[in-house]
Amino acid sequence: MKTRAAVMTAPGKDWEITELDLAPPRAGEVLVRFTHAGLCYSDEHVRTGNMAPLPIIGGHEGSGIVEAVGEGVSRLAPGDHVAASFKPSCGHCRWCAGGRANLCDAAAYGPEGKLPDGTYRFTGPDGPIGANCALGTFAEHSVVSQDSLVRVDPDVPLSVVALVSCGVLTGWGAAVYAAEPRPGDTVIVVGAGGVGINAVQGARLAGAGDVVLVEPNEAKHALARDLGASHVCRDLAEAGALAARLNPGAGGADTTLVCTGETTAPIVRAAFEATGKGGTIVLAGMSEDVHDINVQLPGTQMVFAEKRLQGTIFGSCSPIRDVPRVLSLYRQGLIKLDELVSRTYTLDEINQGFADLRSGRNLRGVVAHRGAP
Missing domain, CATH: 3.40.50.720 (NAD(P)-binding Rossmann-like Domain)
Structure with missing residues (x-):
């Protein structure tokens, strides 16, 4: 399939909106339609070329809906609402077993934009292209590991879920x-x-x-x-x-x-x-x-x-434990999340969003992808 995405092609440049080819999910992987993506300073750091090899699809904070799953996926099913987690949680490495899933070994390839098997699912004009933290929430669709997603209650607005996936928990x-x-x-x-x-x-x-x-x-x-x-x-x-x-x-x-x-x-x-x-x-x-x-x-x-x-x-958080925990605190009125969003942008306005972030005009900006609820 084809999907639109914001790509950083070289240090110091603006994000470029382009159409990419996206391969279907393999074993243990999930096709997600991202509805929202947070604009975080970690993605702004991608612009320097020090955070990840360029070119790369941006976005590590986001939320969406599962559209398809690959062989062996047990945690999720089509239609599930999910939060992205830039720190995957495999559930069985020494760190996950010890309650420190934010240090999970499955994150090894994330900085290079690769999935856990060391390969890519996106292809651009010049060949395979990585996704920031193996997520790429600045793409309207992405294929990610099930270890990088947390199922959430569909009653919680996906715009709120996007915030919890990184900045709030951190x-x-x-x-x-x-x-x-x-x-x-x-x-x-x-x-x-x-x-x-x-x-x-x-x-x-x-x-x-x-x-x-x-x-x-x-x-x-x-x-x-x-x-x-x-x-x-x-x-x-x-x-x-x-x-x-x-x-x-x-x-x-x-x-x-x-x-x-x-x-x-x-x-x-x-x-x-x-x-x-x-x-x-x-x-x-x-x-x-x-x-x-x-x-x-x-x-x-x-x-x-x-x-x-x-x-x-990641605030020393365990995604599977703490995403639902913080959303529960939100629903109880013990933590405020709606008030954090200063402005919502379209994907085509993403460079304005980062300009507003750099200037201090925004506490938090959110991209709402096409068709977002």
Whole structure:
């Protein structure tokens, strides 16, 4: 079959909308009609050429409806509503068996845009082409592994499901699982993008006392307060001084979550300084160059204060467990998701969507593919 998709062909270029050939699903694979795709900074990083080999079909955050399944597929059936998961979950590797499915071995080929068997299903004018995180939610149709999809209740709007598939879980989980705030803790969240704003929600839901958001864009402050931020600061130095006053016993935050779209060495150092004695710095945001040395800290001071540096991918979430969990929290009114979407775009407007993301006009943009409910 043929399908339309947004493709990044070379570093620094815009997304190109093109028609591609798509082969049918093989064993263990599923044909999905994607209805929605989230515009996430991780896809913006694809533009640099450091995240994935180019050309590649974009999109790792999305939702859709199963149209066909390959041989041996047991988890899903045609008609199922699904969330995409950029971290597959095979269910039997050491990481899945140990409750850490976000580190599943099945993700090995994802950065190259290949399916788990090391091959491609899309073909472009110049030959086979990969799909970001082996998903390619910027395509109207895609063939993906059943391990990369989570079935969801069809009563939940697919526009909401798309958010949960990456950004919401990454931020919420970073606060709930990686930071593990205790009741009454002082938490700093750096950045109010799609990850940071949900780290605020996660920290509040986990019982944090003061949740201090660092965000220079004042347009995001009111929503941040609505979603649980008790204080908002424009920079980390101000937030660190505030945390020291709020939490004098530790002399700073109990936890600082770095959720920036571009995580640099100065940001990490400032987060370290803002964190108090016995505290944890959680890195949930990435650098534009994924090989950049952006952690440069005074190790002896870390020893003296027993501070801890913790990385987290996908918020340390298990997709099969936590996608339904967060959607249940949404339906109970305990976490807000509809309010996160600043604007919905068509696939042909995707470059405007990323321009709005870069400029800070959007908290979260969503692409609604043709025929989306």
